[in-house]
Amino acid sequence: MIPPAAAPAFLAQAGWGDAAVVPLAGDASFRRYFRVIAGARRAVLMDAPPPHEDPRPFIAIAEHLTGHGFAAPRILARDLDGGLVLIEDFGDLRVKEHVEEHPSAELDVYRRAVDLLADLHRLPAADVPSYDRAVYQREAGLLTEWYCPAISLPVDEQAYVDAWDSVLPLVEQSASPIVTVLRDYHAENIMLIDRVASHGLGLLDFQDALAGHPAYDLVSLLQDARRDVPPDVEAAMLAHYRAIANPPADFDAAYAVLGAQRNAKIIGIFTRLWKRDGKPRYLSMLPRMWDLLERDLVHPALGPVAEWFTANIPADKRHHALQDHVPT
Structure with a gap:
């Protein structure tokens, strides 16, 4: 669970350049997740590497859900070609x-x-x-x-x-x-x-x-x-x-x-x-x-x-x- 090579530049551009990046989870797909910590701020970095994964559907459905009042993670930053998305952190209480x-x-x-x-x-x-x-x-x-x-x-x-x-x-x-x-x-x-x-x-x-x-x-x-x-x-x-x-x-x-x-x-x-x-x-x-x-x-x-x-x-x-x- 090493962050992708493009992550530091992506996070710096998004205003999280000094953040710590720690492994959070993987799942049954090729996606990986990392918690991004900068002082009291928390976010989640989704690594959805192409060509195996495409973050666009996630973003589209997240925006559809939030637009109707449901709690999907807010999209904080995105690099669609690189498959990197910074999203709201909902914490650990599943x-x-x-x-x-x-x-x-x-x-x-x-x-x-x-x-x-x-x-x-x-x-x-x-x-x-x-x-x-x-x-x-x-x-x-x-x-x-x-x-x-x-x-x-x-x-x-x-x-x-x-x-x-x-x-x-x-x-x-x-x-x-x-x-x-x-x-x-x-x-x-x-x-x-x-x-x-x-x-x-x-x-x-x-x-x-x-x-x-x-x-x-x-x-x-x-x-x-x-x-x-x-x-x-x-x-x-x-x-x-x-x-x-x-x-x-x-x-x-x-x-x-x-x-x-x-x-x-x-x-x-x-x-x-x-x-x-x-x-x-x-x-x-x-x-x-x-x-x-x-x-x-x-x-x-x-x-x-x-x-x-x-x-x-x-x-x-x-x-x-x-x-x-x-x-x-």
């Missing part, structure tokens, strides 16, 4: 660690996170691409592209595509409005901040936003890949969303379909992070992802997809099939 340290706060924090989504879903979608069939299929296909080969399991890939084609119209033809889908709305990307606006929650990691179904971000929040959200909390928050957003009757079925699609995608992504990118720690999350996927597959709307999994991936090739590769 929802994940807060609710793990204070379990009694879990329902309140998640209720606020659902309230924020309901507010977002009352607005027209941002000017972003559509979450369309091609994207759904490409993402779901990560499971057969990466996970199945990793466990040396031949499967019927065309039947997998066909199964998803038979259930995705329920989402595409839903009576729900098309909204901004942040796509990574979960406890590690939501900060607790001292601000009345945006329900006291700061938003991160939304650069891949698309225009799609409102259930997707609820799935991302309540079927979290990185922490166990108790089923009773998930049920309570779904009931809360229904009460404040009054979604159409097909909402629960769409939630299940998008949950299965997202969880299948993440199983593929976590396997790819191990096989391609040398990040085996993500394999430790696969049992959780299989648990979530199997819960979603019980819904009648997912019948064809559930049948494919039964026919193609035996139980012993699911939850713990790759655990021997998890680092100790």
Whole structure:
């Protein structure tokens, strides 16, 4: 986590020339983050190196969100060609660690996170691409592209595509409005901040936003890949969303379909992070992802997809099939 060579000149031009730069975090992408400290001032340096990353979508969505009263980081300086962006620092208090340290706060924090989504879903979608069939299929296909080969399991890939084609119209033809889908709305990307606006929650990691179904971000929040959200909390928050957003009757079925699609995608992504990118720690999350996927597959709307999994991936090739590769 050494700052990029261009960082000192970029920070000097932005008025942070004497600041200390310390590693903050990386994530599952090529992006890296550094905290920039100059006396009492704090900011975050995002290194989104081209050609792997492009900071423009992050900036566009951040400005869209702040323009509507949500707490996304303010953009303090930018070098688009170099992939450097200086952004507001929301501190270190993530929802994940807060609710793990204070379990009694879990329902309140998640209720606020659902309230924020309901507010977002009352607005027209941002000017972003559509979450369309091609994207759904490409993402779901990560499971057969990466996970199945990793466990040396031949499967019927065309039947997998066909199964998803038979259930995705329920989402595409839903009576729900098309909204901004942040796509990574979960406890590690939501900060607790001292601000009345945006329900006291700061938003991160939304650069891949698309225009799609409102259930997707609820799935991302309540079927979290990185922490166990108790089923009773998930049920309570779904009931809360229904009460404040009054979604159409097909909402629960769409939630299940998008949950299965997202969880299948993440199983593929976590396997790819191990096989391609040398990040085996993500394999430790696969049992959780299989648990979530199997819960979603019980819904009648997912019948064809559930049948494919039964026919193609035996139980012993699911939850713990790759655990021997998890680092100790």
